[in-house]
Amino acid sequence: MxxxxxxxxxxxxxxxxxxxxxxxxxxxxxxxxxxxxxxxxxxxxxxxxxxxxxxxxxxxxxxxxxxxxxxxxxxxxxxxxxAFAGVEAGEGSTLTCGAGAPGILVASTARDNGIAGLEFLRGIPGTVGGFVRMNGGAYGSEVADVLETCEVILPGGEMVTLPVGDLGYSYRHSDLPDGAIVVSARFRGRPGDPQEIGAEMDRIAEAREQSQPIRTKTGGSTFKNPEGGKAWQLVDAAGCRGMMLGGAQVSEKHTNFLINTGEATSADIEGLGELVREKVYKNSGIMLDWEIQRVGRP
Missing domain, CATH: 3.30.43.10 (Uridine Diphospho-n-acetylenolpyruvylglucosamine Reductase, domain 2)
Structure with missing residues (x-):
């Protein structure tokens, strides 16, 4: 080719x-x-x-x-x-981050520079580009709370700087067009004590370790929380804990996580997610929306 x-x-x-x-x-x-x-x-x-x-x-x-x-x-x-993973602290409790920088690096750099308010990024297993596109969030905060601007390459090759107000943020959603590539972002926190920031990051890391199957082949939170509710509670109430399809399983530890137990295909994983959605709907009348992105050809 x-x-x-x-x-x-x-x-x-x-x-x-x-x-x-x-x-x-x-x-x-x-x-x-x-x-x-x-x-x-x-x-x-x-x-x-x-x-x-x-x-x-x-x-x-x-x-x-x-x-x-x-x-x-x-x-x-x-x-x-x-080349896209750098993180630099600036004036006014700001961080300029490449789109390839992982959340733990952003949070750690903020801590080292006495910038509070970005600790929650320690709890998101992804990179800045994904956070910005999907308004990533955890532990009561989301990117919309801390983002000032981002640089984006549009499908035609033009690079633009967009303020947070132009992104149309809602829960786990932005209005960035398909094919647009986030290349950097600037976040603003607030002055803080590095020891207190580090303690909060440690608390978040421990909470993830205790409650989520982070040492398995998983994809993070599977479904968005419906308004006024928790997806995992609805999945659990529908009797889906531990349910399997092929090599895919609903986590016993946290029911809003799907797991590849070994040789699962993507069809197994996505199909299991759809079965869970059906069971939750029959049990509660609520149709859960996918949070995990599903791309490509079946």
């Missing part, structure tokens, strides 16, 4: 038929038609400009909140590496 753009001057790695299962937490799913790992921001912009919107583009971070379907992902998957 010929490359989707002329490669002269492109310094990153472009791979055809790239396996994606190893790059996502569920460890399942098919290939990307093309996987592009840019050398830096200039390299990414050049690639996207040359692509000119001719193929669909999807950004991939840590792959923690994602089901890659078994038929693979059409078009281009862009994986942002170390």
């Amino acid at each position: 010929s490359a989707p753009v002329p490669l002269e001057g492109i310094r990153g790695d472009l791979t055809c038929k790239a396996p994606l299962a190893k790059l996502v937490w569920f460890k399942s799913g098919g290939q990307a038609d093309w996987l592009f790992e840019p050398a830096d921001l200039a390299d990414l912009r050049l690639f996207i400009e040359r692509l000119g919107g001719q193929l669909p583009v999807m950004a991939l971070g840590l792959g923690s909140n994602l089901i890659i379907r078994d038929g693979g992902v059409p078009g281009i998957v862009v994986r942002l590496g170390k």
